[in-house]
Amino acid sequence: MALIVQKYGGTSVGSVERIRAVAQQILLARQQGHELVIVLSAMGDSTDGLMKLALEIDPHPDSRELDMLVSTGEQISISLLTMALRQKGCKAVSLTGWQAGIVTDEEHQDAQVREIHTASIHQWLARGYVVVVAGYQGVTDSGQITTLGRGGSDTSAVALAARLHADLCEIHTDVDGVYTADPRLVPEAKKHTQIPYEQMLELAEMGACVLHPRSVREARKFQVPLVVRSSFQRGEGTRVGGELQCGISSAFWGIAHQEKMAVLSIKGERREEACSHLAKHFDTVGVEAEAVVSVSDCMQYSLSAHELENATAILQNDGKRLGIEGWECEQDMTKVTIVPADPFTEKDMTGKLAELPFPVRWLKPVKRRISCVMPSAMSKAVMQTIHRSLAMNLNAGRSKDFLL
């Protein structure tokens, strides 16, 4: 008998039928004798519906009140799933974030779990109940309801698994594991049996939305055994954690991509000097801009399109003083990131990949990844080509060679 934390996402509980199906899956695990803590997201897109109501009232609603509002979404799904479990004869109880003892900091809309008072959950488990906990939410020391921000239910599940010393944390989602690339874009993508925390984190941070980076960081910190698997079908899924050899490809762990990116090109005689000042300004206001590998007559940055406004405001205010003579924006860009099997040197990696027959712009490599940026229209073809090249190298037994 193991203690298992299972998390089901919004799509998995998006309708009464799906809630019933999830209840059935839980019963199977129950019949194997496991103690179960279930963590749920809100049903389907119900959170978006609540947000829309809020924005109708105030385009900039108060974050405490927003947490009060959107935390109802999970409260609805946990009660319905618990009813479905009870209806099938299974002892079950639902707990909100505060009832489950999930204490966070005061950062409404993006709170971090500080501690979990697990007494209540343990009491229900001891009485033989399946405990269904509202994900994505917690409570401050002073009793204010908070939410954990994007991907918050994954984080809730991992945090609970860590504090309950669970034997396993299963993330049930709408895909059946972690792939080498998004299979909708790269049909040849392969599912991993296992992937280490570090590389999962790189993929998650660079756009693989199967897991939220914060939950992976939390899992790494507490060494929580994590499995990503499908809500809709049984199967192995992907284990996340441990120090592993790359099973599928010794050349790379995966290719992630981020859409709605932009490229900002900055011109000026003293542009290099200007840009080192600019980097500090960007940092101050939280604009994450990655530098593109040097091109002839300008400095280029890749950044998320929604940060463009902040970035250009800085250029308008301080550009002239910094010696910047002009700038250009390109939008509708996609950033593609490769997470290789081993640490690699900047020179080797860029050299090899630069031979790809696409006009992509490479970003300055980082320890465990290398990224390039391109117009979104060509990103699918680029990802397929990179994936095929790396897999070919693998097949030819030259995989390590390719990258190093």
Added chain:
Amino acid sequence: MALIVQKYGGTSVGSVERIRAVAQQILLARQQGHELVIVLSAMGDSTDGLMKLALEIDPHPDSRELDMLVSTGEQISISLLTMALRQKGCKAVSLTGWQAGIVTDEEHQDAQVREIHTASIHQWLARGYVVVVAGYQGVTDSGQITTLGRGGSDTSAVALAARLHADLCEIHTDVDGVYTADPRLVPEAKKHTQIPYEQMLELAEMGACVLHPRSVREARKFQVPLVVRSSFQRGEGTRVGGELQCGISSAFWGIAHQEKMAVLSIKGERREEACSHLAKHFDTVGVEAEAVVSVSDCMQYSLSAHELENATAILQNDGKRLGIEGWECEQDMTKVTIVPADPFTEKDMTGKLAELPFPVRWLKPVKRRISCVMPSAMSKAVMQTIHRSLAMNLNAGRSKDFLL
């Protein structure tokens, strides 16, 4: 400066536009310098929507889980109203039942308020905030979410007003006060300026849905000054409380009516003896049956149609043994109740009203009211005739005479 508790019902916060209008009303009271605690119901028929979801999953859902589910309705309305207040520059904060310290017994779906820990509300008030509290809900000593049952938000408002020692409790609803009858059925109905707790309670118990009986009882118990007024227009409303003379009519305080009633006729030689046993059986299972004033060959009871099933089950099981030879049911009946201005004697009241030109059946009079039951199709005409008769008696200066 007064401390005022204002309650707004579901229709009053049924849309974003109405929430904005309620915020505007609150601002007006705020500008007069009052401290305000606002109690809200869920938006429009959102609670029904949640109930429907629950019943899809389980026709007999667990009452604890049902409370978890439906209590989200008020959590949504309080956060949205608070956003609307803040958007207009008013300091405001929303509190759920548990955050507001509303402690109830363990009776899920029909909990009673035991005590209110008002410290949190007082703290927010002291900081100059309008405090927006979720009506209809509370929390048990062990931290389970409960709901107060039908009319629960009125009860929340009165309970808060009592424990906060508020100067006034205003119930804002979709009518502009307490009338002598439902104005949709009796256009001549008059609005009361004031009505005592006792008579308001009689009317509420006998079908006047402007206030829930439990909230009136709570108001009487704690002597809370209550006002019923419209959410949509300014106006005097009706004060509930105190010992008063009947202002509009010295003959009667009002006429209430209950639809979906039934009449059960019981036959048998020993029917009187049988029925005294039957009354005990009805009492045991909670069937509220009122006896009709004796007719020749059978005993008759008026009861709510939804209790018929329970009542006939008793007759089927025990009828023969009790000497009951048969029974008949009439459905689609309406019970009409008159609450007179003064205590009256059974004989006088029945004697006078029995002269009305309708085939109604009178029920055995109770201290502060007299009721009759009839097919629903004729109830409107009966109510209009009774109202006119009593008002005529009033006009002729014979009002007291008529009833005594």
